Amino acid sequence: MADWASLPAELVRRIAHCLLYSNDLDCYMDFRAVCPNWRSATDDPNNSTKLRFRPFRWIVVDEVSETHSRLLINTFSGRVIRKDLPLLSKYFVVAATLGGFFVLANKEPPHPAVVLTPFTGHMIRYKAAVPSYVDISGAALSGPFTGNCYEQYKAVPDSDSFALDFDDEEWGRTFVSMRLAVASGMCAFDNWQTTVAVPPLPLSLVPKISYLMRLYAIDPDKMFSDKPVTAFADLPGTGDANHLFLVASDDGEVFAIIKLQQHLKVFWLDNDNRSEEVEPVKSIGDRAIFIGYRRCISVSANKFLSIVANSAYYVKSTDSSLAIYKYDLEEEKEERVSEAIDSLNQGRLSFAKPPFTIVQLLSSYTVNVRESQLLEMEKLKRQQLPSVPVVRGH
Secondary structure, three states, X not given: OOOHHHOOHHHHHHXXXXXXXXXXXXXXXXXXXXXXXXXXXXXXXXXXXXXXXXXXXXXXXXOOOOOOEEEEEEOOOOOEEEEEOHHHHHEEEXXXXXXXXXXXXXXXXXXEEEEEOOOOOOEEEEEEEXXXXXXXXXXXXXXXXXXOOOOOEEOOOOOOOOEEXXXXXXXXXXXXXXXXXXXXXXXXXXXXXXXXXXXXXXXXXXXXXXXXXXXXXXXXXXXXXXXXXHHOOOOOOOOOOOEEEEEEOOOOOEEEEEEEOOEEEEEEEOOOOOOOOOEEEOOOOOEEXXXXXXXXXXXEHHHOOOOOOOEEEEEEEOOOOEEEXXXXXXXXXXXXXXXXXXXXOOOOOOOOOOOOOHHHHHHHHHHOOOOOHHHHHHHHHHHHOOOOOOOOOO
């Protein structure tokens, strides 16, 4: 076995670059531990805004499990690791984010927010308390949107509270795109995330998204269902079968996916073209996309043996069961590939049985989101309150 401590500086630099490029931060941490001269061999970042060490290719797959371990998947390198995170037991788990971050809430009132990085254990503590009366539907780092919520809360570590960020005119114009962008791991503000792998959604693309929704008669009020899987069914008479999803590639390209009954269309949203024109495509290269009402992701298909490139995967209901379907973008053909994981609750029936395949786990990521433990606690407290008798006048 090679002596890591004696590696030449140039080789150390190249290994470090490869690990950071693939965002395999756990391997990079191990590499630093066995290679004491890594600091002198690597260049110091000259710009703190270049988030080289920030997780951004990882997703947290919340399996049907009540333990504090979590399965993390690198959508670029194909690595799958399990992390034991005992710190989760000391907080309310509010949400898991793209990149593998955890949004937590202190168990002691007023429940200030904490962001945990699972690879290093580093925690960012906020002064602001997590709103306990709503489920987390979207945040700067968090993906899932649920229900028909029309509110956006945001805070920085020094904020006194999570402010309700709302502007009637601008919000009405960009809200739908904002929800779609956050669900796909992007942010709908030009000055937010700046990493190449997680590009922000330029506001200049909003007119193109609106154009596609008009073209395919997509009702924005019906796109965000409280029952996402059943609403995705290709059943006659549903009335809201057409939906739009956004997916970003690693090189910053943004694609709009239109889900029609028994059909799917993909469009490239060209930010350089300021008109409403969009370009249909039949190839996304060696990528595969997973679309769902909660979240959407793009993965390197050649890194996962069972995933087919230039395909889209999604969960839908066609009868009394839930299944995963694969759509071949070039052949324009849909086929059923597997049963789906329909719930993260151990007490509920799941059509798919463990051990789960990578296709089942990634598909589950797009439709299944655990409820905030803080909200669960608040609901339980309300249920335990004594009922108040109603006295009616005569």
